[in-house]
Amino acid sequence: MASNKSKIGLTALTALVISSMIGSGIFSLPQNMAAVAGSQALLIGWLITGIGIIFLGLSFASLAKLRPHLDGGIYTYAREGFGDLMGFFSAWGYWLCTTVGIVGYLVVAFEAVGTFVDTPDAVIFGKGNTFASFVGASVIAWLVYALVARGIKQAAGVNLVATVVKVFPLLLFIGLAAYFFQPDIFIADWRGASIAAETVADNSIMSQVKNTMLITLWVFTGIEGAAVLSKHARKRLDVGRATVIGVVIALTLYVAITVLAQGVLPRAEIAAMSNPSMAGVLAHMVGGWGKVLISVCLIVSVLSSYLSWTLYATEIPHLGAKNGAFPASFLKFNRNEVPHKSLLFTTLTVQLCLFLVWQTGNSYEALLLISTSMILIPYFLIGAFLLKIAFTENLAPKYKLIGLMATAYALWIVYAAGVEYLLFSVLLYLPGVLLFLYSQRKHHGSWRFNGYEKAILLLLAVLAVPAVMQFVQSLSA
Template structure:
């Protein structure tokens, strides 16, 4: 029976791995397409401050409220009631479960770069029959791995995280050597986009909006941590490491190629840049790194998706069958539900690709509400305890979380609201069945 707890290193790897998936490998092109060097530095400064203060909210809440495990759900429930707590858990689980499908699709799309030929496409964009078969095998292999124990799965994720850091470090090393300050200055003062700097910054922050999702990883698995203080430390360390890599990858890229050239590159643009610097091995290194990266991110998010319904069921917000665990102390009902939903989504990708991608975008917005609720709960706790330092930290975290909601756009927020309404049926069903069971017992 697996009852081992997760240490600081594995917790940090979970936070880092959940944030750094496929996005980092396309950041140079994505950012160069919408902004010059000046806007790039300003956007990273604002994002860096905002995300660090959101991380501080998680850090201090784990210390102020050690009685609350799995923060994303319990912080919202404690601060704003059962219904809001449920909405936080439901939105987070739905975003996590539907969102991780994208990792599997990207992984097999990357495999296709090695196997596909003009006359015969095997994996394509990750939406072919071959990709469906391969991704389905992968999903159930991860299902089996997680069922063997959370600790064991986190150790595998740690090894995969180390493996995916290596290609990023190689990229940073060679772009640092090739970096030309004059070229960076040219990109810094590039006015060819013909739009105000503030608008470029806003467009960049719409990109950075998504690259830090996963910051809550250590908090979600807080009940599995060896030491309570490791939860907050892992969050801060994971964010600092991810932020450092993101900044270095993008800033150094602006010093090795013209902004317009970067903007026209095919993704993953890191592969194109490194190939220009060291030849074909550059493409191979980055592509392999991309495959390892998205696979480890899938594992991280599967752990989170498995934990949240279990925690919600403890407080009777989710049906009680989610409390079921196997001999390795893994919430097996949650794991089965997550794997089945992922499998159905993969089938949707294969046969209804356009419709699924819209659903993926809508569900991704749902994670922003839990972030806002965490920072709002931190502000509420700080005001209640009259701690001025924490009030200021919480205010900045709330402002940043509010910005994330604003940047997502009203249309996506309204559409995600429809998915929240679907979840209300589960909430009221759970409340009804729990009351009925309590009545029969009495």
Template sequence: MSKGKIGLLSLTALVLSSMIGSGIFSLPQNMAEVAGAEALLIGWAITGVGIIFLGLSFFFISRLKPQLDGGIYTYAREGFGDLVGFLSAWGYWLCATIGIVGYLVVAFEGIGTFTDSADYVLFGQGNTIASFIGASIIVWLVHWLIAGGVKEAASVNLVATFVKVFPLVLFIGLAIWYFSPEQFAQDWQGNGLNNNVSDQVKNTMLITLWVFTGVEGAAVLSAHAKKRSDVGVATVLGIVIALVLYVAITVLSLGVLPRETIASMSNPSMAGLLAHMMGGAGKWIITLCLIVSVLASYISWTMYSAEVPYRGAKNGAFPRILDKLNVNGTPINSLWFTGLVVQFCLVLVLLTGKSYNALLLISTSMILVPYFLIGAYLFKLSLQENAAWYIKLTGFMAALYGLWIVYAAGLDYLLLSVLLYVPGIGLFLYSRYQFKGKRFELNNGEKVLLVIIAILFVWAVYNSFNNVDWG
């Protein structure tokens, strides 16, 4: 295999494939459950503006600092120091790793629609022994594929991305044909939800954030790009394509069936909607494409999960053993590390019976801080470089969107993320001690940040303890 570089088309496909995983196939039900048509449009408007500014942040940083590789980790470290850089890397790595476990779970839940019945359950919700065996096989097949070269893995992902986009275009075309303006306006304010429009908008935020995670894919793999200038372009192209697909699917769905009907559908809800429009074949088409989609996303997210610890290890944020490339230019020890953690999480899923939704909840909470730091770094960098006003505006708006997401997510998500950040800090201190010759060398700002995190951790533990139902 070669150490070939990734071109613009494959980079864009990686960004698009990362964002379009399983979430889009359940999006009509997810949104209809929490928002009426008015709140849905407002939610997408906020998300659309915010996510475009976030994507443009990657674009402008790649222009202002083309020498920086690694995206999420490197940008945060460059802007705010080693500890903050590590926290961004750890949060992102956990989001990616837990997220890809979720992809495997939902893939085998999808396969179960073809094999399971009321009397015979083989794959269930992706948490049975058969699902565990199948998912484990995929983990190590993908490990072998990526170990053979990042470019080769990206080429496989490119083909799969075309496959996954086909049913989405089919769905949108049929939904336009069946769309009824009267049906769309029937429950304009979501009166049956018993909350106001602003609360409905807040409730859409984590859903819309989840379906856009992966926007940073090209930046994370920037070291493997043929041209550094392609990184920003691929990011913006991927966002625009995904945004058009997401808005079209959710808005058009409310013009096909009543919101209450869509909200009560089982997921993937696109299957039920397509079955309504074209008969039983619709469910088969969506389910098959869901399986292809999440497995393609698994490939791209595994590549990101392996890249981030490797970049961190080069600066002492992760253990030194992860700083190794194989002959194909793949960060092989980091890839092994990610694979083993995914395998361990699959064991936990098998033992605890956790479903995809529980994994999605944990994964999404971990991406809040890394996304905020991207906008904050561009804003800081634009001031330092005295960049054009529109670059400063982009950084400010992206950071503001990051803060809005943290607010919309609520206290429980923030405290959950703190619980998951603390084990990573232990890893950082060990790696730092190893890298700095048995010294930590923390500056005063980092010491203050550790104290704040410790206080939040105690609060998070207390909050979790009080929320336990002791029955």
């Protein structure tokens, strides 16, 4: 257990959950959703997401109560329920999701800076993938490294202040959008009839709803924040409370912003906006200063989210090292009770990804594709673990219902994501297998797999063939 030196109270813990969920995605959400869904599908999509994400949040809260001795959430729950290999896959997938996600935060932050300083004749920051962006993002990455190395509690305190700063403009946007909202504009493109010609071949309501799923999943990534940092909570019950409070606040903000925006401007007009699209909608309502406000808010928001996600990305390899899933060096603490080697590993990986973004010219959207595809399995395993113990231990019906609904939502997300995303994630799990094999041999002196785990590895090897073929085809397209 962590000492009082690193304990986090309910308010700071809730702020971490909110901050990690409300990062960059919320500022692009009006355009992202308008591009794939009419008003009817938008409401259905949020209904499914709202129910599913609340039950996922309740799963974290329930497991924190039922298994108070398990610290770390994502990794430890999967390992406890399904063994070392699945625990590692959950940890690896989540670590990649958080690490690539925070690279995306830095990229989009400098893209926002570029809106103030770039001109057609002098592109300095571009889409966050220029040399100037690389240098600036690298500096921030190592400043955050230094801040986190000083202590988890101190970093959480800074995040609390930043969260308050970034939520205020969102509330201002919602208030103004409610004032300018016109029902006839909202229902004008009720079924999204014009979407097919713009973005997709199939504009059925079901297809539109499915297309909203990965978008809504991305903006809720971070729901697990309190569980990941559970050992730092002042009270164990605060883990569940922080998760549920954070989910309800974030869900309310997301639904209000997307629904009200489509009543301020026609769907097709929002869909054609450049991001952050909240800036364009607010500028329509109040003038140019609205765009400046949202751009500044975006920068503050992504930097605070970067901080909270760095805490999560640092914690997971450290926890995995205790059971031989990651190298033993990740177990070591510095004098501030921070797993320093794990933090350094994460920061060096961020630095490498920033270099690759600069060299390849990849944008924020490409990073989100990678990040979101890696969180699908970890979230599924959370609901499945609660469902497993609820039936094997014959717990109260409420736990069975929560586990069932969370698992069903996770399976729906996997279905909505489609084969392309799943094959893409297979490619990213393969390097993790090599790390797991190395760590297992170092920790135990040999590889230890049961029949079930051997079958999983065989399935992964089989899926690697179409995954590689798909990747090669995408490069030649």
